[in-house]
Amino acid sequence: METNNRIIFHIDVNSAFLSWEAVYRLQHGSTLDLRTIPSAVGGDTTTRHGIILAKSIPTKPFKIQTGESVYSAKLKCPHLMVVPPRYHIYIQCSKALVSILKEYSPAVQRFSIDEVFIDYTNMGTHWGDPIEAAHRIKDRIKKELGFTVNIGVSSNKLLAKMASGFQKPDKVHTLFIDEIQEKMWPLPVEELFMVGRATTSKLRNKGIFTIGELATTDPKLLSQWLKSHGRLIWKFANGIEDSPVSGGPPIKGLGNSTTLPFDAEDRKTAHKTLLSLTETVSMRLRDIGKSAGVLSVSIKDRDFVSVSRQKKLDVPTNSTNIIYKNACILFDELWEGQPLRHLGIRASDLYSDDLYQLSFFEADIEKQRALDTAVDEIREQYGGDSIMRSCFLYTGLGHMMGGVIQEEEYPMMSSIL
DNA sequence: TCTGGGGTCCTAGGACCC
DNA sequence: TCTGGGGTCCTAGGACCC
Numbered sequence: 355m356e357t358n359n360r361i362i363f364h365i366d367v368n369s370a371f372l373s374w375e376a377v378y379r380l381q382h383g384s385t386l387d388l389r390t391i392p393s394a395v396g397g398d399t400t401t402r403h404g405i406i407l408a409k410s411i412p413t414k415p416f417k418i419q420t421g422e423s424v425y426s427a428k429l430k431c432p433h434l435m436v437v438p439p440r441y442h443i444y445i446q447c448s449k450a451l452v453s454i455l456k457e458y459s460p461a462v463q464r465f466s467i468d469e470v471f472i473d474y475t476n477m478g479t480h481w482g483d484p485i486e487a488a489h490r491i492k493d494r495i496k497k498e499l500g501f502t503v504n505i506g507v508s509s510n511k512l513l514a515k516m517a518s519g520f521q522k523p524d525k526v527h528t529l530f531i532d533e534i535q536e537k538m539w540p541l542p543v544e545e546l547f548m549v550g551r552a553t554t555s556k557l558r559n560k561g562i563f564t565i566g567e568l569a570t571t572d573p574k575l576l577s578q579w580l581k582s583h584g585r586l587i588w589k590f591a592n593g594i595e596d597s598p599v600s601g602g603p604p605i606k607g608l609g610n611s612t613t614l615p616f617d618a619e620d621r622k623t624a625h626k627t628l629l630s631l632t633e634t635v636s637m638r639l640r641d642i643g644k645s646a647g648v649l650s651v652s653i654k655d656r657d658f659v660s661v662s663r664q665k666k667l668d669v670p671t672n673s674t675n676i677i678y679k680n681a682c683i684l685f686d687e688l689w690e691g692q693p694l695r696h697l698g699i700r701a702s703d704l705y706s707d708d709l710y711q712l713s714f715f716e717a718d719i720e721k722q723r724a725l726d727t728a729v730d731e732i733r734e735q736y737g738g739d740s741i742m743r744s745c746f747l748y749t750g751l752g753h754m755m756g757g758v759i760q761e762e763e764y765p766m767m768s769s770i771l
Numbered sequence: 772t773c774t775g776g777g778g779t780c781c782t783a784g785g786a787c788c789c
Numbered sequence: 790t791c792t793g794g795g796g797t798c799c800t801a802g803g804a805c806c807c
Binding site: 420465466467468469547548549550551552553583648650660661662663664665666 | 799800807
Binding site for chain 1: 772776781
């Protein structure tokens with residue numbers, strides 16, 4: 355792998371959900387640009403989903419954090435305008451962004467819904483000087499799609515990502531190796547990628563407050579304190595990173611979880627919630643042609659104490675009924691009767707399902723597959739709500755909880771990202 | 772006061788086997 | 790009585806990211 359002379363761009367949508375919401379509203383007749391006032395995209399407090407998902411730049415003086423509760427954000431900024439999220443719009447904006455970027459390089463990696471890497475190495479012959487090209491890409495996105503991005507330019511993904519995080523919005527920044535000391539080392543250590551809350555506090559206890567101080571600390575000490583994570587962040591602080599811009603690693607597992615509008619206090623409600631989550635998880639498994647060898651169930655009580663239990667399945671499966679049955683077993687082993695705020699299931703240890711094993715004891719496995727396939731096809735054609743299990747009738751529970759998509763007509767998870 | 776949901780990776784302890 | 794040391798697999802929980 356060529357590590358030295360690459361040119362990598364990291365494209366980061368400024369306040370993504372909020373910008374996308376603002377653009378959509380302007381395009382549909384609103385005269386108010388959410389980006390110009392203190393505003394945020396936030397979840398529904400009445401169903402206990404009330405956290406801040408994105409915030410406008412004018413909220414900066416109020417020090418509102420992404421992920422904090424809408425309630426506390428409003429305490430800090432009483433006139434904050436909070437609008438609900440519409441994921442299907444954001445997914446379309448994200449797709450439009452990626453399709454523009456693909457014109458500039460064949461090596462494009464979507465890193466999240468609002469972040470993309472492209473490898474611009476050797477693209478200069480087509481599109482010119484990297485910095486000028488980055489400006490043109492940024493301006494074109496603004497003109498054609500209506501939202502602004504930051505673009506970070508460097509010789510690896512880590513530095514490009516750090517660069518795009520400098521002053522916002524609508525900016526191109528470089529962070530090449532010879533600029534690290536000047537531009538990155540003075541920053542507080544928590545701004546380094548992969549340094550979160552727990553690591554920050556450990557580093558502070560050792561007297562390390564800036565990225566520069568981290569970079570110049572003996573990596574052996576960091577390994578002692580933070581194990582393998584220590585060496586990783588030491589490398590990052592020194593700008594050392596060489597992963598390719600690629601489609602990204604294969605999927606290791608997938609899961610869905612949900613916070614209930616009210617605490618579940620009975621086993622039956624919990625089981626139905628698990629079934630609902632199983633519907634989406636198993637459908638997603640079938641959609642990517644995988645079966646899961648391990649299933650895990652997690653619960654969180656009203657005090658936010660969470661516990662989980664997992665087990666290896668006898669035979670890898672993606673059958674809704676088999677996953678549901680096992681999820682119930684795991685749940686019953688876990689639950690001690692406490693009121694439940696949150697339930698989740700996760701499938702991992704994935705195998706390709708084209709060669710599946712027929713187990714003697716699961717003799718109806720063929721029937722299960724046929725049933726699942728039929729249901730998937732109906733939902734694909736007529737929408738996710740076109741067919742549902744009757745036990746969900748009159749319960750007030752969604753029959754397919756989890757997944758980013760809740761809007762009716764949007765096609766299923768299959769088509770996102 | 773109220774605190775989402777989707778992931779990945781790492782660690783540590785116990786079971787089990789040689 | 791006093792009690793090895795690996796190695797691997799499994800599980801639970803925590804830390805991190807967007």
